[in-house]
Amino acid sequence: xxxxxxxxxxxxxxxxxxxxxxxxxxxxxxxxxxxxxxxxxxxxxxxxxxxxxxxxxxxxxxxxxxxxxxxxxxxxxxxxxxxxxxxxxxxxxxxxxxxxxxxxxxxxxxxxxxxxxxxxxxxxxxxxxxxxxxxxxxxxxxxxxxxxxxxxxxxxxxxxxxxxxxxxxxxxxxxxxxxxxxxxxxxxxxxxxxxxxxxxxxxxxxxxxxxxxxxxxxxxxxxxxxxxxxx
Amino acid sequence: xxxxxxxxxxxxxxxxxxxxxxxxxxxxxxxxxxxxxxxxxxxxxxxxxxxxxxxxxxxxxxxxxxxxxxxxxxxxxxxxxxxxxxxxxxxxxxxxxxxxxxxxxxxxxxxxxxxxxxxxxxxxxxxxxxxxxxxxxxxxxxxxxxxxxxxxxxxxxxxxxxxxxxxxxxxxxxxxxxxxxxxxxxxxxxxxxxxxxxxxxxxxxxxxxxxxxxxxxxxxxxxxx
Amino acid sequence: xxxxxxxxxxxxxxxxxxxxxxxxxxxxxxxxxxxxxxxxxxxxxxxxxxxxxxxxxxxxxxxxxxxxxxxxxxxxxxxxxxxxxxxxxxxxxxxxxxxxxxxxxxxxxxxxxxxxxxxxxxxxxxxxxxxxxxxxxxxxxxxxxxxxxxxxxxxxxxxxxxxxxxxxxxxxxxxxxxxxxxxxxxxxxxxxxxxxxxxxxxxxxxxxxxxxxxxxxxxxxxxxxxx
Numbered sequence: 001x002x003x004x005x006x007x008x009x010x011x012x013x014x015x016x017x018x019x020x021x022x023x024x025x026x027x028x029x030x031x032x033x034x035x036x037x038x039x040x041x042x043x044x045x046x047x048x049x050x051x052x053x054x055x056x057x058x059x060x061x062x063x064x065x066x067x068x069x070x071x072x073x074x075x076x077x078x079x080x081x082x083x084x085x086x087x088x089x090x091x092x093x094x095x096x097x098x099x100x101x102x103x104x105x106x107x108x109x110x111x112x113x114x115x116x117x118x119x120x121x122x123x124x125x126x127x128x129x130x131x132x133x134x135x136x137x138x139x140x141x142x143x144x145x146x147x148x149x150x151x152x153x154x155x156x157x158x159x160x161x162x163x164x165x166x167x168x169x170x171x172x173x174x175x176x177x178x179x180x181x182x183x184x185x186x187x188x189x190x191x192x193x194x195x196x197x198x199x200x201x202x203x204x205x206x207x208x209x210x211x212x213x214x215x216x217x218x219x220x221x222x223x224x225x226x227x228x229x230x231x
Numbered sequence: 232x233x234x235x236x237x238x239x240x241x242x243x244x245x246x247x248x249x250x251x252x253x254x255x256x257x258x259x260x261x262x263x264x265x266x267x268x269x270x271x272x273x274x275x276x277x278x279x280x281x282x283x284x285x286x287x288x289x290x291x292x293x294x295x296x297x298x299x300x301x302x303x304x305x306x307x308x309x310x311x312x313x314x315x316x317x318x319x320x321x322x323x324x325x326x327x328x329x330x331x332x333x334x335x336x337x338x339x340x341x342x343x344x345x346x347x348x349x350x351x352x353x354x355x356x357x358x359x360x361x362x363x364x365x366x367x368x369x370x371x372x373x374x375x376x377x378x379x380x381x382x383x384x385x386x387x388x389x390x391x392x393x394x395x396x397x398x399x400x401x402x403x404x405x406x407x408x409x410x411x412x413x414x415x416x417x418x419x420x421x422x423x424x425x426x427x428x429x430x431x432x433x434x435x436x437x438x439x440x441x442x443x444x445x446x447x448x449x450x451x452x453x454x455x456x
Numbered sequence: 457x458x459x460x461x462x463x464x465x466x467x468x469x470x471x472x473x474x475x476x477x478x479x480x481x482x483x484x485x486x487x488x489x490x491x492x493x494x495x496x497x498x499x500x501x502x503x504x505x506x507x508x509x510x511x512x513x514x515x516x517x518x519x520x521x522x523x524x525x526x527x528x529x530x531x532x533x534x535x536x537x538x539x540x541x542x543x544x545x546x547x548x549x550x551x552x553x554x555x556x557x558x559x560x561x562x563x564x565x566x567x568x569x570x571x572x573x574x575x576x577x578x579x580x581x582x583x584x585x586x587x588x589x590x591x592x593x594x595x596x597x598x599x600x601x602x603x604x605x606x607x608x609x610x611x612x613x614x615x616x617x618x619x620x621x622x623x624x625x626x627x628x629x630x631x632x633x634x635x636x637x638x639x640x641x642x643x644x645x646x647x648x649x650x651x652x653x654x655x656x657x658x659x660x661x662x663x664x665x666x667x668x669x670x671x672x673x674x675x676x677x678x679x680x681x682x683x
Contacts, residue, residue: 018598057315058456059531074455078321088316091307092245101241102320128248129311144316379610386603389596399590403583404610407617410625430624438617445613449606452528456599 006032007066009054009075009183014063016049016207023049025207027063036178036197038222039187040229041204047187048084048156050204054185055080055154081148084156087141091130095121095140098129102144119143119169134161139169146173151182159190167193191226195219203229234322238330245307246334252303256342259296264349267292271354278357285356286416290372290409293346297339297376298401302394304335305384314454328381328450332443335377336370343369364425368415371435375408378442385453411435457526461534462669471666475659482508482656485649493646499563504649506556508657509549510574513581514615515658516546519665520588521612524605534673536601539608540592541668545661547585553578573622580618584611 007030016024024046031037039047052058053065056075065072082088089098096112099105105112116122119139129137138161145155155174159167171193178184178197186194195217203211203225211229246252267288271281308314317327347365350356380401387396411431419425425432460467486504493500523539526532557575558568569575588611592604 055319056455077318080319082315082319084312086312088312088319090241090245090313090316091310092248093241097241097244101237102316104237104320148320150319150321382606382610386591386595386599386607389599389603390591391594391596392590396590396594400587400607403580403587404614406580407614407621410621414625431621434617434621434624441613441617442610445610449609452602452606456602 008033008068010064010066011054012064012066014053014065015061016046016053016058017061023207024053027207027209029202029209029212031183033182035200036181036184037186037200037202038191038194038198039185039202039204040189040191040226041187042230045204046207047204051082051084051154051156051185051187055082055152057082075152079150080152080154081145081150082154082156083141083145083158087129087137089129089137089141089144092128094126094128095132096125098140099144103147115143115147118173120165135163135166138162139166142170142173146170146177153178153181153184153186155184155186155188157188158186159188189226189230191222192219195222198222201225205229235326235330238317238322238326239333242304242330242334246304246338249307251306252300252338253341255300255303256296256338257345259300260292260342260346261349263292263296264346265353268350268353281354281356282420283417285350285354285420286413288350288354289343289347289416290412292350293339293343294376294402294405294409296346297342298380298398300342301335301339301377301380302384302387302397304331304338304381305388309385309388318454324451324454325447327454328446331381332374332377332446335381336373339373339376340366340370343373361419361423364419365416368412368419368425368435371439372408372412375435375438375442376405378439378446379404382446382450382453407434407438411438458532458534461538462666462673468666468670471659471663475656475663478652478656478659482649482653485645485652490645490649496564499560502556502560504653505657506553506560507650508653509552509556510578511654512657512661513546513549513553513578516542516549516661516665517581517612517615520546520608524608524612527601527605531601533601533676536604537669537672537676538665539601539604541665541672543585543588543592543604543608544668545665547582547589548664549657549661550578550582550585554582571625573619573625576622576625577615577619580622581615584614587611 009031011027011029014024014027014029015022027050039050041047049058053060054075056077056079059074065075067075088102090101093101095116099112099115100107103112103115113122116125119142121136121139121143124132124136124140129140132140142158142162145153158174159170162170167190174186174194175197184197186198188194198217200214201211201217201222202209211225213225217225271284271288276284308317314327318324344366347369380397383397383400384394387394387400390396392399411434414431415425415429415435418429482504486501490501492498519542520539523535523542527535527539554575557578561570561575562568588604588607591607592600595603
């Protein structure tokens with residue numbers, strides 16, 4: 001019996017080549033609203049490339065991308081918020097200036113102060129990004145990406161540069177915010193604390209989807225899925 | 232519109248803080264202008280000949296000093312992939328292009344004027360009072376220069392040659408406005424006013440309009456893969 | 457389009473035969489039929505290749521523009537191959553125009569270069585095409601298709617601007633014997649040879665583009681099969 005789901009976002013037969021290397025090979029993925037997806041896989045399996053194609057930063061080599069039933073060349077960037085290997089912040093501008101620019105907030109607004117407070121950036125707010133430590137730069141980056149009003153959230157290794165308190169801050173915010181997004185996709189090697197939010201796990205190996213499981217997960221299940229994927 | 236102002240504020244904040252492009256343009260103009268002036272003085276050009284050749288020196292020094300300096304204007308867009316953060320915040324690539332264009336026009340115009348004064352002072356060039364008209368011609372040339380360079384800078388930054396590829400791509404495309412700048416400023420120094428009906432004005436305007444239009448439409452393809 | 461471009465063997469065969477015959481005929485006319493030109497003598501014959509290659513270069517640039525527009529319409533990799541080979545062929549033909557122009561010029565005016573419309577235009581075009589080919593050589597491999605297509609459009613639009621601005625440069629510098637426009641060609645065989653050589657060079661340009669494209673395509677297909 002086929003269950004007809006309301007897929008609002010689909011990848012059909014999607015392939016991505018970089019020169020002659022096939023990084024993603026005939027991927028079929030369909031998303032329903034409220035999907036909170038964890039992507040796991042060994043290094044070089046194509047996780048980052050897949051996320052960049054989903055969010056519209058990278059174009060596909062072949063295949064179809066369907067958004068709300070219509071085929072698109074690439075999804076519009078303004079629908080997505082994303083954080084990958086770079087902080088996406090302007091180095092010569094201060095934390096405050098970056099937040100104001102990228103979140104379109106006014107000087108002295110309450111929202112701005114709340115964000116700075118939440119991410120322990122009040123004392124750092126006038127420091128330039130280039131003057132911050134990596135950990136603080138990453139807090140600023142996460143403050144931006146998690147406070148965007150875009151409907152899709154994409155995260156690629158978001159906790160690599162964070163210390164323990166930063167991780168806890170991230171998880172607390174992530175769990176709250178992911179529940180309000182149409183689609184959340186996170187690729188990470190650190191699956192601790194994600195169990196309460198994730199409702200779908202996709203395993204990527206050699207550019208292909210090797211497992212795609214929906215459901216509620218316990219922390220142990222996520223860990224074993226991750227270990228199995230990377231072995 | 233307010234978004235464009237926001238972007239312009241960002242570009243001018245970065246430039247006023249780092250001053251990298253400005254310092255490069257000023258230093259390059261001074262350096263290349265000095266070298267040119269040395270050449271002029273060694274040649275012992277008579278005032279008549281100097282007047283004839285002045286537009287050439289002016290535009291050559293400007294083109295070289297600006298081409299070598301302007302690629303810095305995208306330095307912080309690609310550091311930390313900040314430009315993608317900007318696009319993700321909801322700004323269209325068109326507005327990003329326009330704000331970069333305006334910033335580059337202002338910087339190029341400053342470069343042109345500095346070149347002019349350096350050469351006037353060092354080469355003892357006597358000029359009639361045509362500064363206003365010269366600024367107009369310079370602005371039109373700066374617009375064409377910036378329209379093309381703003382599209383080409385991201386291309387050269389991602390290549391193996393980095394900013395050294397920019398002159399190889401940019402200079403061959405600038406001949407129409409180089410000719411126009413030369414002919415119009417020569418006529419200006421000669422007669423003291425601009426002939427608005429001249430074909431060179433048409434070429435300059437056509438170049439500017441065409442390349443800004445192309446830039447607005449093609450910028451996205453240069454930034455996104 | 458993807459079934460046809462660089463793959464259609466019938467078109468290839470016809471193109472090859474037509475090119476072979478027209479080049480043969482053109483050479484026959486140029487070297488055996490047309491009489492010596494009164495003023496310049498036998499050296500004037502290089503003029504036919506010079507003009508033919510100039511027209512062929514313009515056709516190549518048009519193909520370049522077409523491949524760029526095609527690339528933006530559907531991103532098929534064949535457009536990128538077409539752009540790559542058209543850029544190379546255009547560069548070769550442009551070089552031939554410059555060299556033949558300088559040889560002819562040296563015989564006519566005893567200088568290697570004169571600032572007259574066609575040579576200046578092609579000198580600028582040469583620099584543009586050099587830039588394009590350098591971009592393809594040194595650019596980021598993944599970004600080249602997009603970037604080269606953008607540059608091709610910028611370059612193709614530049615050509616008419618250059619042609620027009622060179623035309624209105626001060627007349628004192630211009631010295632190109634306007635063989636066709638001003639004095640006209642006295643002997644009808646001159647005109648006939650000129651038209652045939654133009655057609656021959658245009659067909660040669662198409663053939664070279666096709667063959668080069670085929671080689672590129674085979675290279676890619678072989679490497680895709682190996683990986």
